[in-house]
Amino acid sequence: MRVLILDYGSQYTQLIARVVRELGYYSQVVQLDEDVDVSDVGALILSGGPASVYEPDAPKLPVWFDKYHGKVLGICYGMQLLAHELNGRVERGELAEYGRTEIRIEEEDPIFESVPRETTVWMSHSDVVKVLPEGFRATAYSKNGMIVAASDFQRFWLLQFHPEVRHTQFGRQMLQNFLSKICGLRPNWNLEDFITQKVEELKRELKDKKVIAALSGGVDSSVACVLVHRAVGSNLRCVFVDHGLLRKNEAEEVMRIFKNMLGLNVVKIDARERFLSKLKGVDDPEKKRKIIGEEFIRVFEQEAKSYGATHLVQGTIYSDVIESARSGKKTAAIKSHHNVGGLPERMDLEIVEPLRNLFKDEVRIVGEILGIPRDVVHRQPFPGPGLAVRVVGPVDEEKLDILREADSILIETLKETGWYEKVWQAFAVLLPIRSVGVRGDRRAYDYVLAIRCVDSVEGMTADWSRIPHDVLDLISRRILNSVKRVGRVVYDISSKPPATIEWE
Template sequence: MKKKPLTRKPPLKKKTAKNHDVHEKKIVVLDFGSQYTQLIARRIRELRYYAEIHPHHISLKEIQSLNPAGIILSGGPASVYEKGAPQVDAGVFGLGVPVLGICYGLQLICHLNGGRVAASGAREYGRATLKARKASPLLKGVKPGQVWMSHGDKILKLPKRFSVIGVTENSPTAAFADEKARIYGVQFHPEVQHSTQGKAILKNFCSTICAMKPNWTMSRFVEEKISEIRAQVKGERVLLGLSGGVDSTVTAKLLHDAIGDQLTCVYVDTGLMRKGETDAVRTRFKKEFGIKLEIVDAESRFMAALAGVDEPEQKRKIIGKLFLDEFAAKAKELGHHEFLAQGTLYTDVIESVSVKGPSQTIKSHHNRVQGVLDMIKAGRVIEPLSELFKDEVRRLGLALKINRNLLYRHPFPGPGLAIRILTAVTRENVATLREADAIMLDELKTSGWYEKVWQAGAIFLPVRSVGVMGDNRTYENVIALRLVTSEDGMTADFAHLPYEVLAKIASRIINEVRGVNRVVYDISSKPPATIEWE
């Protein structure tokens, strides 16, 4: 029997002078360990300029090879005068490329150019009011306004050729500049929401100082990425492991638009997904998108592998490895496919690599386990979203004409409900949590609160509580609700749901989910807590 010929997509038009690479000009952000580093790149991209993050310790030659239009030195927790403090090759100041230092970056510019930095009498943390002291393109059009401070050091002596361009009530050197060399520094964090003039300052740096054009758009990204995928894949076949979430859905649609039936998607049903998720994936990919889909029923194997395991990092590693094993078994059954694709995001790439090299990480990512890393090294992995943040993935999905309701679903962890069960993962515990989770989501949508919340999850706690149902004493499980508001997941506050909505969710869970007699609400912010409990 002859094989059905593959469906190929027509090639894109060749790039014209007007349709040049959107990565041609970029801001290179050198990361010194600030909790806000990702926000720098995000804010710049929101302004439609392309930015990417690299560790501070890359060589001068590597920095030059990136062909930056501008360089930003991020903040960081160290002090520049301490032994072993992270540095940058001072040659960056002689590249003829504009440089902007933020917080630690400002202090490093001062330190490496002959100025003096020392510990201040008191740490300055929180809101301050910035006022321009001298005309500068960095502060052009920036009115006096609130900025966010987070530092414990101060400038004692400016380097030669530098002058103060901005002050606050407690910082006589809140911003400085060497205008001739186009080197600037700000003591505050323009990338955070609390800095009301922050975007204007970053825009001035990108547009006026670095002479960049705002051409970072998802429609142009789609064109370039499809062309890139076709050039890489040629006539070969690609396997994509689906989770059914936003990232893998957008990845699948983008790949299918690029290479058609050369793509096969494999959905491994771990038994750890939300209620009705497998049926929804089947309908979406086969009927709506017309994408080849294979579903692997692996619930029993995942449950066996997770039996008795309650340590979070161990759960993640077991799930990641078993997913790869199940995926590999199905791939072998389907026949040879030359490429693996996955919906890795830029945050996954950044968070899996410390700015100081190998070090302790908060949590591992299932798409950065060793087996995948080996394939990446061999050049056999396609990760079309690996330079995008979550909000950009959603905008990409809209450009690909994916239904908005699907794109704006809440984030859901790759390991599924397993890391929302803070004890042993059993079929019974998963079933209990799945029902509680479904009720919570149903009430959020009914009340109109779903899109006001950035992420929502029910958590199965490792405790039992005494209760009374009817005339009987009960000793049953406790469910915690974790609902947060956020713009990007870097910081978050608990969602201030109306009491009547919380009461309805709790009442329904207790009455409808067997084995639960108490519901609690998590009112922690991030930081210090994380969004997920594990």
């Protein structure tokens, strides 16, 4: 039996699917206009979304909904839509509650089994259910008296908050309770099965075809390359493009690991001048990403032509897809990714994305199963556009050199102090502003550098890392003493949401 997640446009829709899969249940995200066979559906979850049920074009229940007679969990907009469709009343909240919110569970409910009476959850919608449909009882309230959970204890369970995000303390327990205790499902899916199924699928799709793969050296592209190599063997050529936007010594390290250690067929393309000339004077981050996406594809097309390849493998993962607003028609776009939203309309290659439905933590597990070295699998994420989106504003060689040195010092210091593997991602950002300082008793007017360190699991939500002050002090002093043109170091303490992990 599978778990269906009906996508109403929430940025967290695929996160629900990821958590459900992590709990061991096969999940699938579907869109409102899809024709769905509900005969093997054991649970249905309605996601959140940005719409209001009273908007003229607000998304409704799908045409197949009445054919499904199993249990339903409505989250955020999903709760409001179900309440509205069942003749309850939804209104704009007088006191909108966003972010972390304290709630109190007032009635016994199997969805709250093993959950404390008072707990913290994550809200993201200003509409509220004022009057429940007939036969429903409120089971939990916020500190302001808002109904945050309700049920008819037969078919429908409603949650105003998001149990799928890490900020909801016992959210995973609630989802587990819904699937196992309420729906009666048993875990039936794991990543070993994913690998087996994906390799067989790739063998059928790519039989007797020449394939090239975009290899950046990061975990996503690395796992994608090894996975496809299992399916097509010597018909795969991995292409590593040095676009001039890499970290210090990265090009040499990538070739050493993947050509020498893993034995893959890897070719290196020096395209530094090509990329930097295209980026000259460009300060808009979306334009940067699209330029880089365009140039990547053109480079790969040239390489594919010489190799006789018809397909291009990319390490696209689900958070890329979601943030590029490609996962659902109602999803709000956050930013384009060079390997999703940044792709040009005209391409001479067919794209293969074997990890498209996996999140970062799942990709790491797949990498471990495939036998990829730990230092590659647990390497911190690095954006495809590279340092171009970590130099805020126009990119040039001087700024890139400054950022490379500062970022290298940051990573080395974190490794020395034992903090590198404690944080999910750490990097430096060069800001387009300068600050007055003093160097050698003289006035200086140098760049401001931001340090960004975050804790996350899947990349969809993140919190800033509580690195000890003495470690931050060491990082700052080393950068200020060693990197010319940097006069001030600041630490970013923004969470995601509302911020994104990268600055651009």
